[in-house]
Amino acid sequence: MTTPPPGLRERKKQATREALREAALRLAVERGPDQVRVEDIAEAAGVSPRTYNNYFASREQAIVSAVTADREARIAAAVAARPAGVHLADAVTEAVVEQYTNTSERERxxxxxxxxxxxxxxxxxxxxxxxxxxxxxxxxxxxxxxxAHTARVLAASVAAVVRIALEGWLRPAGNAGAAGSFGAGGLLVPSGSLPDQLRAALAPLAPAFDAAERRTRP
Amino acid sequence: MTTPPPGLRERKKQATREALREAALRLAVERGPDQVRVEDIAEAAGVSPRTYNNYFASREQAIVSAVTADREARIAAAVAARPAGVHLADAVTEAVVEQYTNTSERERxxxxxxxxxxxxxxxxxxxxxxxxxxxxxxxxxxxxxxxAHTARVLAASVAAVVRIALEGWLRPAGNAGAAGSFGAGGLLVPSGSLPDQLRAALAPLAPAFDAAERRTRP
DNA sequence: CAGGGAAATTGCGTGCACGCAAGTTTGCGC
DNA sequence: GCGCAAACTTGCGTGCACGCAATTTCCCTG
Structure with a gap:
């Protein structure tokens, strides 16, 4: 239903994509991110620099995608794997936490x-x-x-919120961002563990999920 | 409490920023967006091309910011203007709709x-x-x-959702996006009016707002 | 298994983003 | 007023993203 047979063309494309990802990350780790030019990555993957840009729109994307590559598919699968009985909100939250917690050594x-x-x-x-x-x-x-429409909205919200959580997580201390007009209370969760951050960030969305669920299952 | 006296420095900076915005939009309208080079915009605003990039990170940003410039501040103000009695969800929704509907001729x-x-x-x-x-x-x-924490989450969700609504709105027909794995039902709101789109998109978030409001006002 | 059409790769050329290190302006305390 | 430190501007150089058009690679059909 999903994969008739991929065909050589598609397989080669995926291989190239992965080779680029891999090369990008490896080189970045070896020499430091600033000492890697796209030319190097392309060469290491055995393609022309121009082709590199057919796969990734920026140098950063290639490096980062070595980490984020199939997180997307895995999150979706993880949600789908939860029994249909549990609250949607919980299913999504746990699936997300799970996928951002199972980190390999290389990933860290x-x-x-x-x-x-x-x-x-x-x-x-x-x-x-x-x-x-x-x-x-x-x-x-x-x-x-x-x-279907609600789904899109909820998914977008989740993505936005996950972003917030990650943002807050990998912010060590350096800040001075555009937070701007806040009172005097800067004493908010400085930086807990990632799972906690994610759960805390997703919690306020739960009521929206519950309501949506209730509407379509009377 | 907010503006002691701006000072010449700051005023000049804003003036330059606006000059660039203005020039970018004007030139883009006059000649078509592809016939405007950064050099032209900078020249029209009376600064060097290098300075241009101290204000905007991309050519597109300058053009677009002529439209989106102070929408941010206006939305916040519009929310703040609503009486404290009304549901937060309504206040936010209406404020957003209002700001994306009051379009000047030039804006359209x-x-x-x-x-x-x-x-x-x-x-x-x-x-x-x-x-x-x-x-x-x-x-x-x-x-x-x-x-405070919940506020951040809700705001991020709203931003994400507004984006969705706009996306759906200014998509005339050309599509073939990454929607991908959907069943067979592509019969979703093709493209209503913008206010409707915004309201419909924000509606699913209302329960989250209500819950947040209930939690902090027993 | 041959050939045609589609998809992917590549080189080239153009404009652009941005770090860096002067040069210039502004704000401020004396 | 005077001068100094911080903020802003500018020119230069480098690497990069991407449109375009020519070429190569793959898949499918007869």
Whole structure:
């Protein structure tokens, strides 16, 4: 139903994509992120620099995608895997937490690297937007035809909120951002563990999920 | 409490910023967006091309910001203006609708231009993220100290959802996006009026607002 | 298994974003 | 007024993203 047979063309494309990801990350770790030019990555992956840009729109994207690659698909799968009985809100929250917690050694190393450069951090955060489409699909499946529109909204919210959580998490101390017009109370969760951050951030959305669920299952 | 006296330095900076915005939009309208180089904009505003990039990170940003400039501040103000009695959800929804509906003639002309180029469309959509910080501030004000964290989450969700609505709105027909794995039902709201789109998109978030409001006002 | 049409790769050229290190302006305390 | 430190501007150089058009690679059909 999903994979007739991929065909050589598609397989080669995926192989190239992965080779680029891999090369980008490896080189970045070896030499430091600023000592890697796209030319190097392309060469290491055996393609022309121009082709590199057919796969990734920026140098940062390639490096970051080595970490975020299939998180999207895995989150969707993780939601789908939860029994249909549990609250949607819980299913989504746990699926997200799970996927951002099961980190391989290599992944942690990469994250360490990513935090050192603002451009990489931004690319990493932007990548969270990628979970939206698959999330939309699985949520829509649970809500049924009538809730397709709501699903999109909820998925977008989740993506935005996950981004917030990650943002807050990998902010060590350096700040001075655009927070601006706040009172005097800067005593908010400085930086807990990632799972906690994620759960806390997603919690306020739960009522929206519950309401949506209630509407389509009388 | 907010503006001691701006000082010459700051005023000059704002003037330059506005000059650049203005020049960018004007030239883009006159000649078409692709016939405007950064050099032209900078020259028209009386600064060096290098300085241009100290104000805007991309050519598109300058053009788009002529439209989105102070929407951020206005939305926050519009929320704050609503009487404290009304539901937060309603206050936010109406404030947003209001700000995206009061369009000047020049603004509509610009939007027409923006829709013609993908890069501009993307920049325009990205700009909606700018409403998040001020929204966070006003929502936090209504929720009180304890809800500061929730405010951030809700604001981010609103921003994400507004983006969705705009996206759906200025998509004429061309699509083939990354929607991907959907069943067979592609019969979702093709493209209503903008206010309707916004209201419909924000509706599913209402329960989250209500719950937040209930938690901090027993 | 041959050939045609579609998809992917590549080189080239253009404009752009941005770090860096002067040069210039503004604000402020004396 | 005077001068100094911080903020802003500018020119230069580098690497990069991407449109375009020519070429190569793959898949499908007869």
């Amino acid at each position: 190393e990469a994250l360490l690297l990513i935090t050192t450069r603002t451009a990489l951090r931004d690319a990493f955060l932007d990548a969270t937007a990628g979970i939206e489409p698959p999330l939309t699909a699985v949520i829509a499946e649970r809500l049924g035809e009538a809730g | 002309e610009a939007l027409l231009l923006i829709t013609t180029r993908t890069a501009l469309r993307d920049a325009f959509l990205d700009a909606t993220a700018g409403i998040e910080p001020p929204l966070t501030a006003v929502i936090a004000e209504r929720l009180g100290e304890a809800g």
